[in-house]
Amino acid sequence: MSYYFLRRRSLRITTTTFSSFLSKLVGNLSDSPSPTLFSCRHLSHALPFFSSTWLSRDAYSHGLLSPTQARFWASQPAAAEHSTSDGLTIQGILAKNWPILDENDSDWKSHASAIAQSIHLIKRRLQWKKLKVRLDMLSAQLNKEDLWDDPVRAGKINREHGSLLGKMKEVNGLERELLDDIEMIKLAREENDSELELESMKALLNMRVNAKEKELEALLADEQDSRSCYIEVQAGAGGTESMDWASMIMQMYKSWAQRRGYKVTVMEEMPGEIAGIKRATIKVDGEFAFGYAKAEIGVHRLVRISPFDSNKRRHTSFAAVAVIPNLGDESSSVQINESDLRIERFRASGAGGQHVNTTESAVKITHIPTGVTATCQNERSQHQNKASAMAVLQSRLNQIEMARQAQLNAQHTQSLTDITWGSQIRSYVLHPYRMVKDLRTNYEVSDPDSVLEGDLDGFIMSYLSASLDKNEDDA
Amino acid sequence: MKLTLTNHNFSTLLNSSFINLTRPFCSLSLSSSLSSSTSIKPQVPIFLRPPIYSTKLNDLKKWHNWAKNIAFSIGSSFVQSDNGPDSTILCRELKWFIEDVVENHHSLFSQVGDDNEKVKMRADIEELYCLWKQRIEERKPFQYIVGCEHWKDLVLSVQEGVLIPRPETELIVDLVSDVVSKNEGLKRGVWADLGTGSGALAIGIGRVLGDGGKVIGSDLSPVAVAVAGYNVQRYSLQDKIELREGSWLEPLKDMEGKLAGLVSNPPYIPSKEIPVLQAEVGKHEPRVALDGGIDGMDALLHLCDGADLMLKPGGFFAFETNGEKQCRELVDYMKSNKSASLCNLEIFADFAGIQRFVIGFHR
Ligand SMILES: C[S@@+](CC[C@H](N)C(=O)[O-])C[C@H]1O[C@@H](n2cnc3c(N)ncnc32)[C@H](O)[C@@H]1O
Numbered sequence: 001m002s003y004y005f006l007r008r009r010s011l012r013i014t015t016t017t018f019s020s021f022l023s024k025l026v027g028n029l030s031d032s033p034s035p036t037l038f039s040c041r042h043l044s045h046a047l048p049f050f051s052s053t054w055l056s057r058d059a060y061s062h063g064l065l066s067p068t069q070a071r072f073w074a075s076q077p078a079a080a081e082h083s084t085s086d087g088l089t090i091q092g093i094l095a096k097n098w099p100i101l102d103e104n105d106s107d108w109k110s111h112a113s114a115i116a117q118s119i120h121l122i123k124r125r126l127q128w129k130k131l132k133v134r135l136d137m138l139s140a141q142l143n144k145e146d147l148w149d150d151p152v153r154a155g156k157i158n159r160e161h162g163s164l165l166g167k168m169k170e171v172n173g174l175e176r177e178l179l180d181d182i183e184m185i186k187l188a189r190e191e192n193d194s195e196l197e198l199e200s201m202k203a204l205l206n207m208r209v210n211a212k213e214k215e216l217e218a219l220l221a222d223e224q225d226s227r228s229c230y231i232e233v234q235a236g237a238g239g240t241e242s243m244d245w246a247s248m249i250m251q252m253y254k255s256w257a258q259r260r261g262y263k264v265t266v267m268e269e270m271p272g273e274i275a276g277i278k279r280a281t282i283k284v285d286g287e288f289a290f291g292y293a294k295a296e297i298g299v300h301r302l303v304r305i306s307p308f309d310s311n312k313r314r315h316t317s318f319a320a321v322a323v324i325p326n327l328g329d330e331s332s333s334v335q336i337n338e339s340d341l342r343i344e345r346f347r348a349s350g351a352g353g354q355h356v357n358t359t360e361s362a363v364k365i366t367h368i369p370t371g372v373t374a375t376c377q378n379e380r381s382q383h384q385n386k387a388s389a390m391a392v393l394q395s396r397l398n399q400i401e402m403a404r405q406a407q408l409n410a411q412h413t414q415s416l417t418d419i420t421w422g423s424q425i426r427s428y429v430l431h432p433y434r435m436v437k438d439l440r441t442n443y444e445v446s447d448p449d450s451v452l453e454g455d456l457d458g459f460i461m462s463y464l465s466a467s468l469d470k471n472e473d474d475a
Numbered sequence: 476m477k478l479t480l481t482n483h484n485f486s487t488l489l490n491s492s493f494i495n496l497t498r499p500f501c502s503l504s505l506s507s508s509l510s511s512s513t514s515i516k517p518q519v520p521i522f523l524r525p526p527i528y529s530t531k532l533n534d535l536k537k538w539h540n541w542a543k544n545i546a547f548s549i550g551s552s553f554v555q556s557d558n559g560p561d562s563t564i565l566c567r568e569l570k571w572f573i574e575d576v577v578e579n580h581h582s583l584f585s586q587v588g589d590d591n592e593k594v595k596m597r598a599d600i601e602e603l604y605c606l607w608k609q610r611i612e613e614r615k616p617f618q619y620i621v622g623c624e625h626w627k628d629l630v631l632s633v634q635e636g637v638l639i640p641r642p643e644t645e646l647i648v649d650l651v652s653d654v655v656s657k658n659e660g661l662k663r664g665v666w667a668d669l670g671t672g673s674g675a676l677a678i679g680i681g682r683v684l685g686d687g688g689k690v691i692g693s694d695l696s697p698v699a700v701a702v703a704g705y706n707v708q709r710y711s712l713q714d715k716i717e718l719r720e721g722s723w724l725e726p727l728k729d730m731e732g733k734l735a736g737l738v739s740n741p742p743y744i745p746s747k748e749i750p751v752l753q754a755e756v757g758k759h760e761p762r763v764a765l766d767g768g769i770d771g772m773d774a775l776l777h778l779c780d781g782a783d784l785m786l787k788p789g790g791f792f793a794f795e796t797n798g799e800k801q802c803r804e805l806v807d808y809m810k811s812n813k814s815a816s817l818c819n820l821e822i823f824a825d826f827a828g829i830q831r832f833v834i835g836f837h838r
Contacts, residue, residue: 271563345642348827350558351798353643354744354765357616357755359571360564361642363826380571380625382642382826 082176084183090116090175103205108185111204115178118211119171125218125468126167135164160223167221174214177207219464224325224402225291230267230395234279236299236318241309243276245302245317248452250280253296253321255454262286267392268362268375275308281392283326290325295460297323298425305431314431318424324399326391334397336390342366343386346375365389372396426459428452441466515701518634520622522575526595533590534600535577542569542607549611557753559614568610568617575621576603614754624673631673631706636698638764640675643825644740647793648679650823650834651736654791655683661791663687664735669723669778670694672764674703674716676738681707681715688735693719693726696763723774724781734785740795741774743767771797772804779809783816786837792817799830806833 083089098113138161141147147154181204188197220226231253235246257264263285270278284293299320306315327333345352346362362377363386374396376388428436428448436451436459437444443462445451451459546565553559560568573580578595598606609615618624618639624631626640627648633639655662662685668677671692681690692707694700700720707716719726727734744765749757756765767773775794782792796802802822809817816838823832 343826345825345827352825352827352829353641353795353797353831354638354740354742355748355756355797356558356641356753357618357639357760358560358564359568359617360560378567381627381629381645383627383645384625 082172082179084179084186086186088179088182090119090178093178094120103208106201106205108182108201108204111201111208112178112182114208115174115204115211118208118215119174119178121215122171122174122211122218125215125465126171126221127468128171131164131168135161135168138164163223170214174207174211178204181207216461219461219468220288220291222291224327225294226288227290227325227327228262228283228285229290229293229326230281230283230324230392231293231296232279232281232322232324233277234320234322235272235277236320238315238317240272240274240276241306241315242317242319243272243274243278244308245276245300246279246319247272247276248302249300249319249321250277250282252452252454252456253284253293254282256456257282257284257286257289257454259454260286260289260292262289266378267388268377285326290323292457292460292464293323294325295463296321296425296456298423301424301427303427303429303431324395326395327398333394334401336367336394336397340368342368345382346377361385363389365393367393367397370397370400372400438463515697517632517702517705518622520575520630520632521597522621522623522630523632524597526578526597528596528599529593530596530600531590532592532594535594535596536590538600538603538607539569539573541604542572545607545611553614553754557751559753559755565611569607572603572607572617572621575623614758616755616759619759626675627679629675629678629706629710631675631678632702632709633673634698634702635759636696636761637702638672638699638760640673641740643827643831644675644795645679646823646825647676647738647740647795647832648683650793650832651680651738651791652683654736655685655688658789659685660789661735664689664787664790665730665733666690666736666738667727667730667734667785668692669727669737669739669781670741670764670774671703671718672696672699672740674706674718676740677703677716677718678706678710678712680736680738681712682710684715688715690716691719691727691730692716693721693723695720695722696761698761699764723777724785727785730785732785732787734787735790737778737782737785737790737792738794739774739778741767741778743771743775743795743797743801745769745771745797767797772801775801775805776808779805779813779817782835782837783813786816788837790837791834792837793832793834795832796830802830802833809833809835 083092093112093116096109096113098109100114100117101107101110103111138157141157142161147157181200184200185197185204188194188200231250233246233250233253235242254264265283265285267281267283269280272278299318302317302319303314305312309315342365344364344366346364347360350356359380360377361379361382362375363382364373364375365386366373372393374389374393376385376392379385379388425440426436426438428451430448434448435444435446436448438459441459441462443459445458543566546569547562549560549562549565551561554561576596576598578597596603606620610617610620616639618633619635622632622634624633624639626642627645631640651666666680666684666689668674668680668690671677671694674692677690677692681688684690692703694703697720700718703718707713707718742763742765744752744767746766746769749762749766751757752765767775775796778794782790786792794805796805806820806822809820817835818838820833820835822830823834825831
């Protein structure tokens with residue numbers, strides 16, 4: 001019984017936030033150029049949302065809000081810092097530095113401390129301060145009158161705004177929930193309600209597990225992370241030796257992708273004369289394929305006794321890896337003019353036509369203005385090869401465009417764009433000792449076979465967390 | 476012509492020690508090529524057959540290794556002898572072969588999996604040995620082995636006696652698609668594909684025409700007409716595509732001056748080049764689909780007259796040729812003999828950069 005009573009009490013925080021939101025909204029309306037027409041229509045639209053406890057972030061992601069409504073919601077900044085009735089805040093919990101015990105120990109301070117740390121980490125990974133700045137900037141743009149003059153851009157801004165706001169709401173929600181639960185435990189103790197205390201403790205533990213999971217999710221928070229991707233591998237200098245290494249690397253990614261349950265399609269493959277591959281491209285389909293695989297961009301180095309050297313000498317080979325997100329046919333992708341394309345039959349020779357029967361129908365498409373090319377040869381008809389090559393070309397051009405834009409407005413998202421063919425990221429040593437070591441994180445394992453069989457997640461996770469967690473004061 | 480082809484097949488079948496004549500598929504292919512033109516039953520491509528065979532994964536892997544080794548052993552020897560396939564291409568064909576034959580082909584290549592597990596297949600394992608040997612030793616085209624060719628976004632049934640549609644020819648459909656997208660009248664008119672073979676062009680065009688648009692496909696070869704009919708049915712285009720048997724314009728007498736469009740990929744190889752063709756083509760594809768007479772222009776010149784006679788005013792035509800020389804000769808012929816009726820002549824290159832198509836309109 002007292003549980004429900006308490007729930008209502010703790011709602012107070014929410015209500016306060018809400019009324020400040022409302023006053024903001026009203027203030028905003030009076031600024032609007034044609035107040036009557038505008039405000040009436042939208043207020044009535046917006047009202048049903050008011051009756052629910054809080055503006056649900058789902059309203060955004062599920063497209064319940066129209067762009068014009070979004071304009072109003074957008075002006076709502078992050079809520080002020082929450083606190084319990086006796087003034088405890090998340091920062092306060094962190095500062096107390098309560099020891100974190102095992103999950104099975106029913107100690108609310110330990111749970112609270114663990115959750116607060118998770119929240120802290122999540123904020124850091126989301127680059128919280130930058131996220132807030134970016135969100136404000138997007139809100140300002142959403143409020144501009146001429147926004148929908150360019151619907152493509154408007155859609156993009158609206159989408160990004162929705163996704164960032166969603167993330168912010170989620171974290172704020174975690175913070176509020178933590179404080180609510182603490183407040184409840186305190187009250188349960190005051191009122192000697194052991195049943196409620198147990199229940200709240202359970203809620204806290206649940207939250208601890210949940211927050212831990214969210215830490216991982218926060219690693220993949222970039223706009224493109226959830227996408228499918230293309231992985232390209234190119235052999236370095238050194239002939240057969242490196243070509244063999246390139247094909248080993250490619251095999252490693254194929255196995256890794258299959259382990260994760262992704263679908264793998266070979267788009268193009270240029271075999272070496274004696275062994276291995278000169279270069280190859282695979283398509284990896286599945287959620288977050290790009291988010292994970294982007295950790296692999298760079299040059300991979302192998303040291304081993306060469307199987308191709310009759311004198312059994314030690315050789316060092318290199319292979320470069322590039323990863324490109326697959327944006328699909330989204331409206332934000334670069335427009336390609338048919339007249340800018342040169343389409344050629346790949347490896348064509350002889351008279352062609354009725355003279356030749358071949359199952360080889362690969363085409364190479366060149367985007368003349370940029371010189372970017374794409375080839376596909378795994379399909380069974382020329383038409384399908386052309387369609388697949390077009391998709392690769394589109395992704396490459398999108399990638400270049402993204403890089404250009406990221407440079408233009410120095411976006412917060414870490415852009416992957418310049419394919420860092422120059423920088424060595426990982427070393428695989430098979431001789432004289434056995435080890436794989438990531439040069440960026442120093443993460444290492446002593447079993448190269450398992451890595452080459454696709455056990456890459458350790459490397460990927462440690463890189464993703466290291467690259468996001470390094471900026472200590474970002475939160 | 477057709478009889479000699481059959482005899483040739485028959486004797487190869489008898490001579491090849493690895494073929495067990497009691498195998499049902501062998502007698503099937505024999506009976507179909509011997510039967511008379513009216514009762515030709517087209518063969519069902521492997522990928523459309525029911526998966527009624529079952530084999531141990533282990534046995535399938537054994538076959539796969541055997542087949543792969545043979546493919547590798549070829550190296551570039553076919554390339555050197557007649558510009559045939561190299562082992563890379565053969566290996567890719569092998570992969571597609573498995574895709575067509577094995578119901579759940581992904582299991583074959585995943586490392587995990589019990590070797591005693593049974594896999595469901597659309598052909599018997601012994602047939603697989605037999606077919607792959609035919610591919611390598613007889614140089615039988617891969618498309619005849621699996622009974623289909625992927626062309627544009629279609630999968631067309633093909634069999635010995637019918638030309639395997641070429642990638643170059645896909646472009647004719649693109650050209651037609653361009654033309655009809657700018658002209659509603661042509662989009663809803665009647666088109667003809669002369670020498671339709673597997674029906675590739677007729678079906679490709681049938682799918683870009685609008686409501687009311689129709690295609691008449693014709694061929695001299697009864698096997699071609701039967702296979703084209705099968706393909707038309709598979710794509711449920713019976714209402715849009717009509718097939719007629721006969722020589723060039725003959726079966727289209729009722730259409731004089733009425734056609735919105737006329738396309739053809741007629742035989743255009745000069746007779747003397749036939750004996751030195753790549754084995755897959757010269758030994759297996761029907762000569763009647765390839766041989767264009769002394770300079771390869773016999774059918775093409777005849778078709779110019781056809782365009783003049785059959786097209787209505789504003790009608791469009793597109794012909795495939797052997798290359799630059801034939802394109803120029805064809806355009807010259809039209810300019811000097813048909814300038815009163817044919818206009819806007821243009822030569823188009825294929826993706827290999829070879830001038831391949833002549834297109835134009837009826838005045
Ligand atoms: C090069 S094949 C083209 C087949 C198909 N249109 C394609 O592009 O795949 C030429 C076709 O013309 C047919 N043909 C040969 N002589 C013919 C004739 N006199 N009348 C009608 N068709 C003929 C052949 O049977 C063959 O199917």
